[in-house]
Amino acid sequence: MCRATGYLGPPIAISALLHEPDNGLARQINPRQHSMLNLAGFGMMAWVDGSREAHEPLVYRDTTVPIYDSNLASLSRKVSASTVLAHVRGIPYAPSVGYGPQNLHPFRYPGTQLALAHNGDLTDFHLMRVALHEYLRPEIAAQIGGTTDSEYVYALLLSQLDDPTRKQEPAQILEALHRTLSIIRRERAAIGVDTRSSLNLFICDQNLLIGVRFTYDYGRYPLDPALVEEAPLEYLGLWYTAGERFTEDDDRWRMVGTGGSCEAVLVASEPLTDDVTGWVEVPEYTAMIAQRKGSEVTVSLQEIDA
Amino acid sequence: MSISANAFFSSLLPEERQELAALFHPVEVEAGERLFTQGSVSEGAYLIEEGALDLELALPGDDPVVIGRVASGDFLGEPALLCSARRNLSAVAVKRVRAQFIDRLDYQGLRHSFRTVSFKLMLEIARLTGRRLQEVNQATSAVAGNRQDDPFTDTPIWGASHPDAQEGCPFDPAPYLPLLPFFKEFTAQDVTDLLSLTSMWEVPRGGLLVRAGEKARCCWIVIRGAVEALSPDTGMRVALFGPGDILGQFSPLLDLPATAHCRVREDAVVLEVGPKALDHLLRPASRASFKFVNGACLASMRGLQRANRVLARATKSWLSSQRA
Numbered sequence: 159m160c161r162a163t164g165y166l167g168p169p170i171a172i173s174a175l176l177h178e179p180d181n182g183l184a185r186q187i188n189p190r191q192h193s194m195l196n197l198a199g200f201g202m203m204a205w206v207d208g209s210r211e212a213h214e215p216l217v218y219r220d221t222t223v224p225i226y227d228s229n230l231a232s233l234s235r236k237v238s239a240s241t242v243l244a245h246v247r248g249i250p251y252a253p254s255v256g257y258g259p260q261n262l263h264p265f266r267y268p269g270t271q272l273a274l275a276h277n278g279d280l281t282d283f284h285l286m287r288v289a290l291h292e293y294l295r296p297e298i299a300a301q302i303g304g305t306t307d308s309e310y311v312y313a314l315l316l317s318q319l320d321d322p323t324r325k326q327e328p329a330q331i332l333e334a335l336h337r338t339l340s341i342i343r344r345e346r347a348a349i350g351v352d353t354r355s356s357l358n359l360f361i362c363d364q365n366l367l368i369g370v371r372f373t374y375d376y377g378r379y380p381l382d383p384a385l386v387e388e389a390p391l392e393y394l395g396l397w398y399t400a401g402e403r404f405t406e407d408d409d410r411w412r413m414v415g416t417g418g419s420c421e422a423v424l425v426a427s428e429p430l431t432d433d434v435t436g437w438v439e440v441p442e443y444t445a446m447i448a449q450r451k452g453s454e455v456t457v458s459l460q461e462i463d464a
Numbered sequence: 465m466s467i468s469a470n471a472f473f474s475s476l477l478p479e480e481r482q483e484l485a486a487l488f489h490p491v492e493v494e495a496g497e498r499l500f501t502q503g504s505v506s507e508g509a510y511l512i513e514e515g516a517l518d519l520e521l522a523l524p525g526d527d528p529v530v531i532g533r534v535a536s537g538d539f540l541g542e543p544a545l546l547c548s549a550r551r552n553l554s555a556v557a558v559k560r561v562r563a564q565f566i567d568r569l570d571y572q573g574l575r576h577s578f579r580t581v582s583f584k585l586m587l588e589i590a591r592l593t594g595r596r597l598q599e600v601n602q603a604t605s606a607v608a609g610n611r612q613d614d615p616f617t618d619t620p621i622w623g624a625s626h627p628d629a630q631e632g633c634p635f636d637p638a639p640y641l642p643l644l645p646f647f648k649e650f651t652a653q654d655v656t657d658l659l660s661l662t663s664m665w666e667v668p669r670g671g672l673l674v675r676a677g678e679k680a681r682c683c684w685i686v687i688r689g690a691v692e693a694l695s696p697d698t699g700m701r702v703a704l705f706g707p708g709d710i711l712g713q714f715s716p717l718l719d720l721p722a723t724a725h726c727r728v729r730e731d732a733v734v735l736e737v738g739p740k741a742l743d744h745l746l747r748p749a750s751r752a753s754f755k756f757v758n759g760a761c762l763a764s765m766r767g768l769q770r771a772n773r774v775l776a777r778a779t780k781s782w783l784s785s786q787r788a
Binding site: 352375376377378379381383386391392393398399400401413423433434435436437438441442443457459461 | 504689730
């Protein structure tokens with residue numbers, strides 16, 4: 159099962175999110191909270207203050223398993239970023255599944271502002287793919303380069319925005335998200351899918367990070383005991399922590415600083431540290447919205463009813 | 465040793481109290497010290513003999529918020545008796561505290577040998593958790609404010625008297641029950657015993673199982689689908705129950721009105737545990753009873769943890785609005 163992490167805060171070495179904490183994202187090849195091995199590659203977007211064209215992220219994608227990728231390790235130790243969205247991809251053990259760099263997250267089309275990564279799986283997506291094109295702007299559809307449900311969710315989200323090339327406010331993104339989720343629900347009903355599909359999303363731009371915890375038909379496991387044994391019954395998790403900064407303190411990584419000022423937020427499929435004090439789950443059917451203005455980050459939760 | 469004098473253990477026979485007392489040992493903390501810290505591994509529970517402690521909960525990015533206080537005679541940290549987890553609160557001594565500590569492994573030894581004393585303790589833990597959950601939900605409503613309308617006033621409760629009710633499961637549940645968390649420790653015979661006492665219903669999205677403010681005579685186990693609990697005051701979702709979760713157990717357990725509406729969120733199949741079944745299961749009559757009460761306790765504790773977080777969040781919002 160894919161894993162992802164988003165960060166918004168003071169510049170931080172990317173290795174502090176990927177390699178250094180005891181459950182950093184690059185270590186989540188064998189995630190603690192799911193059974194599927196994540197061997198289908200790694201993708202990352204990172205906004206680096208003071209870099210050339212700082213409003214555009216550094217993009218890294220490779221099908222190498224990230225813990226073995228020495229280029230990634232070197233790069234992440236040297237580069238500090240103030241916004242990061244990173245993703246390790248898990249896929250079923252089946253030759254029919256598309257494997258390759260074109261299917262790595264996060265997605266961000268040229269000229270647009272938002273990046274997106276997905277943790278979850280839309281049941282029978284291949285049966286609704288063609289129908290979803292009805293809801294896509296042609297210029298967005300033309301940019302779809304891979305075969306994943308995740309990229310289609312991204313394309314749908316962009317297509318629901320008035321102008322995806324412009325910076326969006328959280329309210330606009332959430333409205334577009336709501337329409338996206340409703341479209342997918344409608345198409346699921348049209349093909350008769352009524353079993354659970356998780357759609358945890360990580361959406362960001364340079365100063366905004368949204369973590370969405372959402373599942374269609376939660377609790378409706380497929381009526382095949384073999385499939386139920388493989389898939390967890392819990393609502394797919396999404397965690398966040400917030401404070402002044404994420405740092406190594408007394409040999410362990412944690413978010414420090416509470417109370418008056420919040421300057422850093424992490425949202426992740428599972429906590430990056432063994433010690434989960436200070437991490438809390440985003441409630442089900444809820445979006446966590448972190449927005450940076452100056453050095454301060456405000457965090458809010460909004461329920462999603464779609 | 466104060467077990468004999470403590471109301472929490474009043475349902476135990478003298479020899480049962482003696483059996484339990486042998487498992488406790490004393491601990492002390494000074495004012496300002498922590499009895500346990502949020503995030504630390506929980507190993508057991510405490511009976512407070514003297515002193516008082518503030519219960520603090522810290523959410524990401526915030527200072528800890530005091531969400532309650534315990535004092536002499538209170539039993540604290542009881543979730544640790546049932547499962548290994550991390551403390552979801554800190555307990556900070558307001559003044560010098562003298563307490564008795566019982567280790568989870570010792571308690572589990574009693575439970576796994578189906579000792580009646582462990583069953584009675586589990587029931588008391590379930591009742592204590594239920595009372596705490598009610599207090600937390602009331603505190604949240606007081607802080608978060610009230611809604612004007614109740615959307616479920618005229619909604620019929622699902623069950624035998626519901627006009628659209630269809631008893632039975634639309635599929636054979638036998639292969640799935642052992643996979644659900646609630647039935648993890650159940651043998652095939654335990655499942656058979658439980659099913660013989662209960663009914664299954666297919667309930668569509670929006671179906672109401674429990675109405676807040678009314679005394680419920682049954683509780684429910686979700687077999688497939690999901691049920692959400694909604695605060696009658698704020699409309700907020702305060703819990704989400706998926707496959708293998710139990711809900712609605714406090715109202716019949718405590719003989720008090722339900723504190724939340726429970727509505728089907730995703731088309732569901734639910735197991736109704738009615739009054740006759742509860743009468744059997746809430747006595748140490750069978751191994752299925754032990755396992756049923758243990759499952760109900762664990763579910764109750766998860767519910768209380770979540771409610772505490774909701775309260776902390778609501779308190780923080782209220783404090784912010786007062787400062788603004």
